Amino acid sequence: MTNRIETALIHGAIREGYADKKGAVNVPMYLSSTFHQESIDEFGEYDYARSGNPTRAALEKAIAELEGGNRGFAFATGMAAVSACFMILSAGDHIVITEDVYGGTYRFVTKVLPRYGITHTFVDFTDTEAVKAAVRPETKLIYMETPSNPTLGITDIRAVIEIAKQHGALTFLDNTFMTPLHQKPLELGVDVVIHSATKFLSGHSDIVAGLVVTKDEALGNEIYFVQNSFGSVLGVQDCFTLIQNMKTTAVRFNEESRVAMRIAQFLHAHPLVEKVYYPGLPTHPGFEIHAAQATSAGAVLSFSLPNYDIAKAFVEAMKIPVFAVSLGGVESILSYPAKMSHAAMEPEERSKRGITDGLLRFSVGLENEDDLIEDFTQALEIANKIK
C-alpha cells in the first residue's frame, strides 16, 4: 500500500524513530557530530554528522517519498540547495534558465557561476520555442521554476523535458511555490527537484532550509558528493523543526490555496488593481498548462497598482499581513519585489520581467479569510484616495 501524500506528510519521517524501538512518535534529535564505531575496520551507518545524521536522514527520506524520488538531501537554506545542485556542473557547461527565476538564483547564476566557466542564457520559459532555440551543444542543464516569482509565469514542464531529452541535458525544477502536495515534477520526468523549505514546507517563518530530491541513482550520488564536500547541510534542530512543520503542510497549504483563489478573484474585480498574476485565474496566460501539471494554483499571487505612491499608501494601510520578504508562512506576507526579493536584479532586468514599481506580492496565510478581504478593501480605499 502506498500512502497518499497527506498521510506520508505525517508518517514519512518517523519510521526511523520507530526503528529505535523506543516508540517515540517524533523523530529524535540526534545532537551528535560524531558516532562511535564498534570495530576498527567496519564502520556503522553514521560516522560524522556532515556526511550523515539520523535526524537529517529521516527528513531526507520523507521528502524523497513525498516527491516520488528515492534520494532526498537537506541543506542549510534554499540557496544552499540550489547552488549545490548547480555544482554538479563543470567549466564549459551552459545553462538555459528561466528569466523570472528567484532573485538569489539569478545572483548565483550571473555572479558566481561565470567565475567557474559556467555560462547561461536567460529565456522567457512561457515560450517553449524560445527555450528550444537557446539550447546549444554544450547545454548541460535546463533550469525551471514554475510558477515563477513574482509574476507567476508558467512553464510547460513536459515540453521542456522533451527538449532536454533531445539534447541530453538535465532538468532541474524549483518546486517551492507548489510543494509536492500540488506538483510532482519527478513524475513528469524532471531530474532534480529543489525546494526552499523555508517557505510552505516549514510554513511558520521560523527556519531557513533547503531540500533536493532525485530519482536517478547516479545523479543522487553526485548531489550527495557535493552536499558532503561543500558541507552546507541542515542542522539537526532545524531538521527536527522542519519534520514537525511538514506534518501540517496539507491542511495549511490546501486552505491557503483556496483562500488565495478568492483573494485573486477579489483583486481581479477591483478597479484600482491593474493586473493580477495568479495561475488559478482563467485570464492567466498559463492557466491551462498549469492545470495540466499541478493540482492547485498555490497560495502566492501578485498584483500591480498604478504606481509607486499608490503601492506605498496601500502597503502602509494594510493591517493584517506582515510586510516582509519571504512567503509561505501561517501569517500572510505582503512583499514589494522591486526592493525585496528582486533587489539584486538590475532595474532594466526587473522591468523586462514585469516587476514594476507598483507590483506587490501576497502570500496567503491562515488568518480568517473575511478579515483578509476586509483588510484589502479598506487599504485599497485609502490607496485610491491618493490617485
Ligand SMILES: *Cc1c(COP(=O)(O)O)cnc(C)c1O
Ligand atoms: C526563497 C526561495 C529560494 C531561496 O531559499 P532560501 O531558503 O531563502 O535560501 C529559492 N527559490 C524560491 C522560489 C524561493 O522562493
